[in-house]
Amino acid sequence: MSKFVLAWMDCEFGGLDVEKHDLTEVAIILTDSRLVEIASAEWKVNARPERISDEAAAIFGYDAEVWAQAPGIRQVLTELVDMLPKGVKVIPAGQNVRMDVIFLERGFKNCEIPYPFDYHVIDLATLYYSWALVSGEEPAALSLRQAALTAGLLGDGVEHRAMADTRLTLDSFRHYIGALAPKPPN
Secondary structure, eight states, X not given: OOSEEEEXXXXXXXXXXXXXXXEEEEEEEEEOTTOOEEEEEEEEOOOOGGGSOHHHHHHXXXXXXXXXXSOOHHHHHHHHHHHSOSSSEEEEEESSHHHHHHHHHHHHHHHTOOOOSOSOOEEHHHHHHHHHHHHTOOOSOSSHHHHHHHXXXXXXXXXXXXXXXXXXXXXXXXXXXXXXXOOOOO
16 A cells, blocks of 8 residues: 545535534545545535534535434444554545635544544645646636546536545546647557
């Protein structure tokens, strides 16, 4: 195993303010340093309904009855830590992954569980922007949807859910790595 693994992740939240909103979903796909998948998991989080905005609920399809059956944040974070390989750095990776990291850091701190991730991050938006500079294409946005659409990976009816977005991010990242790879000489 390499000295680090990537934790491709996406979280859904009750809104964008870490002080006002809760985590509602967490999804992770672990890969080795060559992007070979090792494991994956996803969780709904039993968030406090008053900490979920109407706008966020509409985006990720929040249903209070369904989420009421979900485990609490402490259980989710404990299970997440248990799935991570020991003895290697685990680097967060994703689309705008700093936002996910901010919410996760808060959750780990509030639950008094040591934060398991490295301080580095790998972000699709940076790779997509780099590709746009090299290709000469002007990106319409630095969003996951735009990166996936430009890559030809976005189909109809893609739901905005944590695991679907994690998978789409990893697939888009692989696409842009391939697009930037040096071409063999003729």
